[in-house]
Amino acid sequence: MDMNRDQSSKLSRRERLVEAIVDHTQIGEAMIRTLVHAFYAKVRRDTELGPIFEKAIGADWDAHLAKMCDFWSSVMLMSGRYKGNPMLAHMRQKTIAPKHFERWLEVFRETAVEVCPPEAAVAFELRAENIAKSLQLGMFYRPGATAAAHKAAPS
Amino acid sequence: MTYVVTEACIKCKYMDCVEVCPVDCFYEGENMLVIDPEVCIDCGVCEPECPAQAIKPDTEPGLERWLELNATFARRWPNITVKKEPPADAKAWDGVSDKFERFFSDKPGNGE
Numbered sequence: 001m002d003m004n005r006d007q008s009s010k011l012s013r014r015e016r017l018v019e020a021i022v023d024h025t026q027i028g029e030a031m032i033r034t035l036v037h038a039f040y041a042k043v044r045r046d047t048e049l050g051p052i053f054e055k056a057i058g059a060d061w062d063a064h065l066a067k068m069c070d071f072w073s074s075v076m077l078m079s080g081r082y083k084g085n086p087m088l089a090h091m092r093q094k095t096i097a098p099k100h101f102e103r104w105l106e107v108f109r110e111t112a113v114e115v116c117p118p119e120a121a122v123a124f125e126l127r128a129e130n131i132a133k134s135l136q137l138g139m140f141y142r143p144g145a146t147a148a149a150h151k152a153a154p155s
Numbered sequence: 156m157t158y159v160v161t162e163a164c165i166k167c168k169y170m171d172c173v174e175v176c177p178v179d180c181f182y183e184g185e186n187m188l189v190i191d192p193e194v195c196i197d198c199g200v201c202e203p204e205c206p207a208q209a210i211k212p213d214t215e216p217g218l219e220r221w222l223e224l225n226a227t228f229a230r231r232w233p234n235i236t237v238k239k240e241p242p243a244d245a246k247a248w249d250g251v252s253d254k255f256e257r258f259f260s261d262k263p264g265n266g267e
Protein backbone atom coordinates (compact mmCIF):
# COMPACT_ATOMS: atom_id res chain seq x y z
CA MET A 1 0.00 0.00 0.00
CA ASP A 2 2.67 2.43 1.06
CA MET A 3 4.79 1.37 -1.88
CA ASN A 4 1.96 2.08 -4.34
CA ARG A 5 1.35 5.45 -2.84
CA ASP A 6 5.09 6.21 -2.97
CA GLN A 7 5.35 5.27 -6.60
CA SER A 8 2.33 7.24 -7.70
CA SER A 9 3.49 10.32 -5.82
CA LYS A 10 6.93 10.08 -7.47
CA LEU A 11 5.44 9.61 -10.91
CA SER A 12 3.34 12.66 -10.45
CA ARG A 13 6.42 14.54 -9.24
CA ARG A 14 8.18 13.83 -12.52
CA GLU A 15 5.04 14.61 -14.46
CA ARG A 16 4.72 17.91 -12.65
CA LEU A 17 8.35 18.78 -13.47
CA VAL A 18 7.84 18.00 -17.14
CA GLU A 19 4.53 19.85 -17.19
CA ALA A 20 6.23 22.98 -15.86
CA ILE A 21 8.89 22.76 -18.59
CA VAL A 22 6.29 22.21 -21.30
CA ASP A 23 4.08 25.05 -20.01
CA HIS A 24 7.02 27.43 -20.04
CA THR A 25 8.62 26.38 -23.33
CA GLN A 26 5.98 24.51 -25.41
CA ILE A 27 8.66 21.87 -26.05
CA GLY A 28 7.25 18.55 -27.23
CA GLU A 29 8.41 15.57 -29.27
CA ALA A 30 7.35 17.26 -32.53
CA MET A 31 9.42 20.37 -31.78
CA ILE A 32 12.40 18.21 -30.85
CA ARG A 33 12.12 16.34 -34.14
CA THR A 34 11.90 19.57 -36.13
CA LEU A 35 14.93 21.03 -34.35
CA VAL A 36 17.06 17.87 -34.63
CA HIS A 37 16.32 17.43 -38.34
CA ALA A 38 16.84 21.10 -39.20
CA PHE A 39 20.05 21.22 -37.16
CA TYR A 40 21.68 18.18 -38.73
CA ALA A 41 20.65 19.31 -42.22
CA LYS A 42 22.74 22.45 -41.53
CA VAL A 43 25.55 20.43 -39.94
CA ARG A 44 25.88 18.23 -43.01
CA ARG A 45 26.21 21.32 -45.23
CA ASP A 46 28.68 23.02 -42.87
CA THR A 47 32.25 23.11 -44.19
CA GLU A 48 33.79 22.63 -40.71
CA LEU A 49 31.37 20.10 -39.18
CA GLY A 50 30.07 18.33 -42.27
CA PRO A 51 33.14 16.17 -42.98
CA ILE A 52 33.53 15.10 -39.32
CA PHE A 53 29.92 13.96 -39.12
CA GLU A 54 29.92 12.29 -42.54
CA LYS A 55 32.94 10.26 -41.48
CA ALA A 56 31.43 9.33 -38.08
CA ILE A 57 27.84 8.65 -39.21
CA GLY A 58 28.45 7.29 -42.70
CA ALA A 59 25.30 5.79 -44.17
CA ASP A 60 23.46 5.68 -40.85
CA TRP A 61 21.88 9.12 -40.81
CA ASP A 62 18.33 7.92 -40.23
CA ALA A 63 19.45 5.97 -37.17
CA HIS A 64 21.52 8.91 -35.93
CA LEU A 65 18.62 11.36 -36.30
CA ALA A 66 16.31 8.98 -34.42
CA LYS A 67 18.94 8.60 -31.70
CA MET A 68 19.35 12.37 -31.38
CA CYS A 69 15.56 12.81 -31.09
CA ASP A 70 15.65 10.25 -28.26
CA PHE A 71 18.59 12.06 -26.67
CA TRP A 72 16.89 15.46 -26.64
CA SER A 73 13.64 13.91 -25.49
CA SER A 74 15.51 12.40 -22.53
CA VAL A 75 17.24 15.69 -21.75
CA MET A 76 14.32 18.11 -22.19
CA LEU A 77 11.33 15.92 -21.29
CA MET A 78 12.95 13.38 -18.94
CA SER A 79 11.57 10.57 -21.05
CA GLY A 80 14.49 8.17 -20.46
CA ARG A 81 14.37 7.15 -24.15
CA TYR A 82 18.08 7.56 -24.85
CA LYS A 83 20.72 5.37 -23.25
CA GLY A 84 24.29 5.70 -24.42
CA ASN A 85 27.77 7.04 -23.74
CA PRO A 86 28.25 10.24 -25.72
CA MET A 87 31.53 10.97 -23.93
CA LEU A 88 33.05 7.79 -25.32
CA ALA A 89 31.42 8.28 -28.75
CA HIS A 90 33.09 11.72 -29.01
CA MET A 91 36.45 10.52 -27.72
CA ARG A 92 36.56 7.95 -30.51
CA GLN A 93 36.50 10.75 -33.09
CA LYS A 94 40.14 11.77 -33.15
CA THR A 95 39.62 14.69 -35.54
CA ILE A 96 37.35 16.68 -33.18
CA ALA A 97 39.01 19.83 -31.81
CA PRO A 98 37.68 22.41 -29.32
CA LYS A 99 36.86 24.85 -32.15
CA HIS A 100 34.38 22.32 -33.51
CA PHE A 101 32.35 22.57 -30.30
CA GLU A 102 32.16 26.35 -30.77
CA ARG A 103 30.93 25.89 -34.32
CA TRP A 104 28.49 23.16 -33.25
CA LEU A 105 26.98 25.52 -30.67
CA GLU A 106 26.80 28.38 -33.17
CA VAL A 107 24.82 26.27 -35.64
CA PHE A 108 22.67 24.82 -32.85
CA ARG A 109 21.76 28.30 -31.51
CA GLU A 110 21.01 29.57 -34.99
CA THR A 111 18.70 26.62 -35.70
CA ALA A 112 16.98 26.78 -32.30
CA VAL A 113 16.14 30.46 -32.82
CA GLU A 114 14.83 29.72 -36.30
CA VAL A 115 12.55 26.79 -35.48
CA CYS A 116 11.57 27.22 -31.78
CA PRO A 117 9.66 29.81 -29.75
CA PRO A 118 12.10 32.04 -27.78
CA GLU A 119 11.65 30.28 -24.40
CA ALA A 120 12.25 26.88 -25.95
CA ALA A 121 15.30 28.12 -27.88
CA VAL A 122 16.82 29.41 -24.62
CA ALA A 123 16.09 26.13 -22.82
CA PHE A 124 17.68 24.06 -25.60
CA GLU A 125 20.71 26.37 -25.74
CA LEU A 126 21.37 26.20 -22.00
CA ARG A 127 21.38 22.41 -22.02
CA ALA A 128 23.47 22.27 -25.19
CA GLU A 129 26.06 24.66 -23.75
CA ASN A 130 26.46 22.63 -20.54
CA ILE A 131 26.69 19.35 -22.41
CA ALA A 132 29.19 20.73 -24.94
CA LYS A 133 31.32 22.16 -22.13
CA SER A 134 31.24 18.85 -20.28
CA LEU A 135 32.22 16.83 -23.36
CA GLN A 136 35.06 19.24 -24.09
CA LEU A 137 36.38 19.07 -20.53
CA GLY A 138 36.28 15.30 -20.68
CA MET A 139 37.96 15.12 -24.07
CA PHE A 140 40.66 17.75 -23.85
CA TYR A 141 41.23 19.03 -20.35
CA ARG A 142 40.92 16.18 -17.88
CA PRO A 143 43.96 14.20 -16.78
CA GLY A 144 43.31 10.52 -17.34
CA ALA A 145 40.54 11.17 -19.87
CA THR A 146 42.26 8.97 -22.42
CA ALA A 147 42.69 6.23 -19.85
CA ALA A 148 38.96 6.42 -19.15
CA ALA A 149 38.20 5.96 -22.83
CA HIS A 150 40.40 2.87 -22.91
CA LYS A 151 38.82 1.48 -19.76
CA ALA A 152 35.31 1.86 -21.16
CA ALA A 153 36.14 0.50 -24.62
CA PRO A 154 35.01 -3.05 -25.27
CA SER A 155 37.94 -5.44 -24.90
CA MET B 156 32.00 19.93 -14.63
CA THR B 157 29.74 17.17 -13.51
CA TYR B 158 26.88 16.52 -11.14
CA VAL B 159 27.64 14.75 -7.86
CA VAL B 160 25.58 12.78 -5.36
CA THR B 161 25.86 14.15 -1.82
CA GLU B 162 25.13 13.10 1.76
CA ALA B 163 21.33 13.41 1.44
CA CYS B 164 21.29 10.19 -0.63
CA ILE B 165 22.63 8.07 2.22
CA LYS B 166 19.99 5.62 3.50
CA CYS B 167 17.36 7.25 1.25
CA LYS B 168 18.60 5.86 -2.08
CA TYR B 169 15.38 6.51 -3.98
CA MET B 170 17.05 5.72 -7.35
CA ASP B 171 14.68 7.88 -9.43
CA CYS B 172 17.83 9.38 -10.97
CA VAL B 173 18.87 6.17 -12.74
CA GLU B 174 15.61 6.14 -14.70
CA VAL B 175 16.18 9.56 -16.24
CA CYS B 176 19.98 9.55 -16.67
CA PRO B 177 20.61 9.31 -20.43
CA VAL B 178 24.21 8.14 -19.99
CA ASP B 179 23.88 5.46 -17.29
CA CYS B 180 26.47 7.08 -15.05
CA PHE B 181 25.15 6.00 -11.62
CA TYR B 182 26.97 3.46 -9.45
CA GLU B 183 25.45 1.69 -6.49
CA GLY B 184 26.83 1.39 -2.98
CA GLU B 185 25.14 -0.40 -0.11
CA ASN B 186 23.27 2.70 1.03
CA MET B 187 23.89 5.44 -1.53
CA LEU B 188 24.58 6.05 -5.22
CA VAL B 189 27.38 8.03 -6.87
CA ILE B 190 27.87 9.56 -10.32
CA ASP B 191 30.86 8.76 -12.54
CA PRO B 192 32.25 12.24 -13.31
CA GLU B 193 34.01 10.86 -16.38
CA VAL B 194 30.76 9.80 -18.02
CA CYS B 195 28.31 12.48 -16.76
CA ILE B 196 27.61 15.03 -19.52
CA ASP B 197 26.07 17.67 -17.27
CA CYS B 198 22.62 17.45 -18.81
CA GLY B 199 21.14 18.22 -15.39
CA VAL B 200 18.11 15.94 -15.75
CA CYS B 201 18.77 14.05 -12.50
CA GLU B 202 19.01 17.11 -10.24
CA PRO B 203 15.31 18.04 -9.94
CA GLU B 204 14.37 14.38 -10.14
CA CYS B 205 15.95 13.46 -6.79
CA PRO B 206 13.28 13.44 -4.03
CA ALA B 207 16.03 13.90 -1.41
CA GLN B 208 17.67 16.79 -3.30
CA ALA B 209 20.96 14.94 -3.01
CA ILE B 210 22.28 15.74 -6.50
CA LYS B 211 24.21 18.99 -7.05
CA PRO B 212 26.30 20.51 -9.84
CA ASP B 213 29.99 20.49 -8.83
CA THR B 214 30.10 24.20 -9.60
CA GLU B 215 28.43 24.79 -6.23
CA PRO B 216 31.00 25.66 -3.55
CA GLY B 217 32.05 23.15 -0.91
CA LEU B 218 31.43 19.99 -2.90
CA GLU B 219 35.08 18.96 -3.42
CA ARG B 220 34.95 16.02 -1.02
CA TRP B 221 31.77 14.76 -2.66
CA LEU B 222 33.30 15.03 -6.11
CA GLU B 223 36.23 12.96 -4.87
CA LEU B 224 33.94 10.41 -3.23
CA ASN B 225 31.83 10.11 -6.41
CA ALA B 226 34.94 9.63 -8.57
CA THR B 227 36.43 7.07 -6.19
CA PHE B 228 33.39 4.87 -5.70
CA ALA B 229 32.21 5.06 -9.33
CA ARG B 230 35.29 2.93 -9.99
CA ARG B 231 34.61 0.46 -7.17
CA TRP B 232 30.84 0.00 -7.17
CA PRO B 233 28.64 -1.66 -9.83
CA ASN B 234 26.75 0.34 -12.44
CA ILE B 235 23.02 0.74 -11.79
CA THR B 236 20.66 1.50 -14.69
CA VAL B 237 17.31 0.25 -13.43
CA LYS B 238 15.46 1.66 -10.44
CA LYS B 239 14.80 -0.80 -7.65
CA GLU B 240 12.65 -0.61 -4.56
CA PRO B 241 14.03 2.08 -2.22
CA PRO B 242 14.73 1.14 1.41
CA ALA B 243 11.48 0.75 3.37
CA ASP B 244 12.59 3.46 5.80
CA ALA B 245 13.89 5.87 3.11
CA LYS B 246 11.45 8.62 4.05
CA ALA B 247 12.49 8.48 7.69
CA TRP B 248 16.10 9.29 6.71
CA ASP B 249 15.20 12.04 4.25
CA GLY B 250 16.69 15.30 5.51
CA VAL B 251 18.53 13.80 8.50
CA SER B 252 21.92 15.47 9.10
CA ASP B 253 25.41 13.98 9.58
CA LYS B 254 24.50 10.82 7.71
CA PHE B 255 27.97 10.49 6.21
CA GLU B 256 29.80 10.25 9.53
CA ARG B 257 27.18 7.97 11.04
CA PHE B 258 26.12 5.70 8.21
CA PHE B 259 28.22 5.89 5.04
CA SER B 260 29.13 2.40 3.83
CA ASP B 261 31.90 1.76 1.31
CA LYS B 262 30.43 -1.66 0.53
CA PRO B 263 29.08 -2.11 -3.00
CA GLY B 264 25.40 -2.53 -3.82
CA ASN B 265 24.10 -5.17 -6.20
CA GLY B 266 24.05 -2.93 -9.25
CA GLU B 267 22.27 -3.85 -12.54
